[in-house]
Amino acid sequence: MLRDRPFSEGSGVIGYPELPRLIDRKYLGSNPDAFQNLLPRIFDHLSELSGYYPGFDEWLDKKVLPGLMSGERSILLEYRRGDLSGLAIVKDDESEQKLCCLRVLPPYQGTGVGLKLFERxxxxxxxxxxxxxxxxxxxxxxxxxxxxxxxxxxxxxxxxYRPFKAELSFNGLIESDSNFSLLKPFTGFQLPKFRKSTHG
Incomplete structure (x- = not known):
């Protein structure tokens, strides 16, 4: 697994000069060392999300990494004051255009980093x-x-993805053959106080 490979010594903070703003097939083709030096560190910043998604690390290794190499996925990186502040993973193929994952690092939550990642x-x-x-x-x-x-x-x-917890989809339906769809859904769950809204 990529995330299990050793990271460079130091504080673990990824500084701006080390990282591009976009990691995609073109970037990886020009920077083959990114597979060992960069992607494991980026994936490590996403590990906090694994509590919501059992099998998250496997998804990174078996879906995201091959998707980066095939060109159907990209990782967007955002920085503040020279440090990584947030990242997003998007998927763009014939079947769907999806914002798969978005994470703002804790020191930068509430600073507009999330909005910037949505826009990008x-x-x-x-x-x-x-x-x-x-x-x-x-x-x-x-x-x-x-x-x-x-x-x-x-x-x-x-x-x-998890017993007694719901996943909510927006702007379309989640594909039915998801890797994480391990549990059989039950009926009767109600979404608390969320109304469809229109943007005008």
Whole structure:
């Protein structure tokens, strides 16, 4: 696994001169050392999300990495004061345009980094309403931004990734053959106080 390879010594903070703003097939072709030196460190910054998604590390290794090499996925990086402040993973293939993952590092939450990553994701995908999904606990974090952009709530997926927890999709439906879809959904779950909003 990429994340298990040794990182360079130091504080673990990835500084601006080391990282590009976009990692895609073109970047990896020009920087083959990124597979050992850069991607493991980036994936490590995403590890906090694994609590919401069992199998998250496997997804990074088996879906994201091959997607970067094939050109269907890209990683967007944002910086503040010379340090990595946030990152997003997008997917763009024949079947879907999806904002797969977005993380703002804790010191930069509430500073506009998330908005910048949403905007850059829209540019890369050439779509301002990409498919995305969130864990039910994250609705409070994303509600205002989803309303701001006019994202349409699409469906609740009870027990989709974790027992007794729902995944919520916006701007479309999650593909039915997802790697994480290990649990059989039950009926009767209600989304708490979320209304479809229109952006005007």
């Amino acid at each position: 994701s829209f540019e890369v995908l050439n779509n301002d309403s990409p498919l995305l999904s969130i864990a039910e606990e994250q609705l409070v974090v994303f509600r205002k931004i989803f309303q701001y952009y006019g994202f349409e709530f699409a469906k609740i997926y009870p027990d989709y």
